[in-house]
Amino acid sequence: MLAEQKLSEILRFYQYKLDNHLCTMEEIESVTRAMESNMEAQGTISDFARFYNVPEGHVSSTINRKLISKPKRRVYYRFLDFMKIVPAKWHERIRKGENHES
Numbered sequence: 001m002l003a004e005q006k007l008s009e010i011l012r013f014y015q016y017k018l019d020n021h022l023c024t025m026e027e028i029e030s031v032t033r034a035m036e037s038n039m040e041a042q043g044t045i046s047d048f049a050r051f052y053n054v055p056e057g058h059v060s061s062t063i064n065r066k067l068i069s070k071p072k073r074r075v076y077y078r079f080l081d082f083m084k085i086v087p088a089k090w091h092e093r094i095r096k097g098e099n100h101e102s
Contacts, residue, residue, distance in 0.1 A: 042079060053093055063085075
């Protein structure tokens with residue numbers, strides 16, 4: 001199994017468990033800690049705009065208004081850093097399923 005397929009399957013399984021309220025609090029905390037400390041997901045302003053379903057200008061101004069780590073190669077920002085400064089209503093869109101095009 002390719003690494004991409006393996007990651008996709010793992011993420012889909014946890015999404016399934018979360019959507020169906022099958023995760024224990026210990027599982028949620030464990031996976032969250034592991035991802036926060038080991039995940040190096042990066043994205044461009046365009047990636048974040050599509051994911052949160054907001055205009056690129058909103059993403060850019062959010063980044064400029066709030067301090068996050070410097071982008072890698074002037075383009076790629078750490079997703080976890082950006083996630084911390086995202087306005088609450090953007091997070092709500094994700095929870096309601098109004099996020100990125102599938």
